[in-house]
Each structure stands twice: as structure tokens, then as C-alpha cells.
Amino acid sequence: MVGIVLRLFVLLLLIPLFIKCEAIKKLPSRAEGEVVNLSRKGLSSIPDEVFENKSIRVLKLYGNKLDSLSGRIGELENLEKLYIGRNQLKKLPSSISKLKKLKLLSIQYNDLEELPIEIGDLSSLEQLILNQNKLTTLPSSIGDLKNLETLQLKFNQLDSLPKELGDCEQLKFIYLNRNNLIVLPENMGKLSQLREIHLAGAGALVLVPENFCELRYLELIEIDQTTALPPCMLVLQTNRLQIVQR
Numbered sequence: 001m002v003g004i005v006l007r008l009f010v011l012l013l014l015i016p017l018f019i020k021c022e023a024i025k026k027l028p029s030r031a032e033g034e035v036v037n038l039s040r041k042g043l044s045s046i047p048d049e050v051f052e053n054k055s056i057r058v059l060k061l062y063g064n065k066l067d068s069l070s071g072r073i074g075e076l077e078n079l080e081k082l083y084i085g086r087n088q089l090k091k092l093p094s095s096i097s098k099l100k101k102l103k104l105l106s107i108q109y110n111d112l113e114e115l116p117i118e119i120g121d122l123s124s125l126e127q128l129i130l131n132q133n134k135l136t137t138l139p140s141s142i143g144d145l146k147n148l149e150t151l152q153l154k155f156n157q158l159d160s161l162p163k164e165l166g167d168c169e170q171l172k173f174i175y176l177n178r179n180n181l182i183v184l185p186e187n188m189g190k191l192s193q194l195r196e197i198h199l200a201g202a203g204a205l206v207l208v209p210e211n212f213c214e215l216r217y218l219e220l221i222e223i224d225q226t227t228a229l230p231p232c233m234l235v236l237q238t239n240r241l242q243i244v245q246r
Helices: 002-026 048-052 071-075 094-098 117-121 140-144 163-167 186-190 210-214 231-236
Strands: 035-037 058-060 081-083 104-106 127-129 150-152 173-175 196-198 220-223 242-245
Touching: 048 071, 071 094, 094 117, 117 140, 140 163, 163 186, 186 210, 210 231
Parallel strands: 035 058, 058 081, 081 104, 104 127, 127 150, 150 173, 173 196, 196 220, 220 242
Antiparallel strands: none
């Protein structure tokens, strides 16, 4: 009789533990759903289950220890936003070109020295955020980003820009602060939708092409004492253009 009572007592103690284990099993995986947030998890690689979830639209990997990005990233065919800032990335895989639905790519605070030529295949890309890397130049394929609206390149080591940048016909906002530029490509005067360009600290002496005066939607240009503006821009300042000197 005592043995039966003891077994019942033990069973009563185990029931809550069993219920808790079942509840844990039913918790959604970190890699399930359309929005997956794996930021600040101390990851040195992306878990395989992430690549098995083809429904992911937003993937956040900010603040981990990634020194490379798996070529399997191209398998996420429905991905629209990718945040991989504050890692240790030195390059991107060419398979990133398969992300045809990607609209936002944020890779700031990494160690990128170059971008792959395939970056130009991201036909839906609207925002490209590359602040705080080690880029010295951009591939000419950047001009294939026909839907790009915002390009952030602050705190890099750029000493030149490709003339093809002027082919980004939807580009509205450009941030070039804290680089090593000397001159802006004249082709950038073709950026007919440009609203703002930020040049403070962009280089020892940045010469702004005269055809910038033809950019009818340009509202703001941020400069410093080393930026050389064409006289026509000073005339526009009294009309629609705001010149901000830092």
C-alpha cells in the first residue's frame, strides 16, 4: 500500500514537468515565420534551418560573429529585407544575386573591402546601407540597380566612384561622408530624381560637377570647407536648394 502511494506521489510530481516539456516542444522555432530575428545571438554561422524556411521575408542577423555569409543565402528566394550589420564580414557570396525580391540590404559595421559584381543583379533593391566598412571602390554593376533609392556609404575608404552610378535612375539619397574622394563623376548629373547628397568629409577636395545644377529635384547638399561647388549652385541656393555646411 505504501509503495502504491509513493508511486502516485512521484507521478504527481512528474506531471507538471511533462506538461512543461510538451509546451516547450510546441514553441515556434527561431527560424520559423516570415520574420526571423537572430540578432545578438553570438552566431558564427547561420543555422541550417534558416535556409529551409523559404517563406522568410525579413532576416535579422545584426550583432553576431559572422565572418562569412553562406552561399545558401541565395536559397531564400522570398527575402525582402536582410540586416547583417555589426558582424565581421569581409565579402559577400556571389549567390546573393539570386535574391530577386530583396528591397533592403544593410551591411553596415563590417569589414567589406569590395562588393561582388553580382550586386547589380538585385533588381528590386531600394536601400543599400554600407556605412562603416573598408570599401575603396564600387563595381560598375552598381549602375544596374534601377530601383535603388537610398545609398549609404559613410565612413569607408572610397577614393573614386564608378561613372555607372549615374545610371541608378531612381536614386534619391546619397551619403558619402567620411571617405577619400577627390571628384564626383560627371555622370552623376544624370540622377534626375536626386533629393539629397551628403558630402561633408567625403574627401580632401571634392569637386561637384556643374551639371548638378540641372537636377531639378535636388533639395539639399551637405558640404564642408573642402567641397568645391559650381557657381550655379550658389544661385540655386536662393531658390529651392539648401546648402548645409558642416
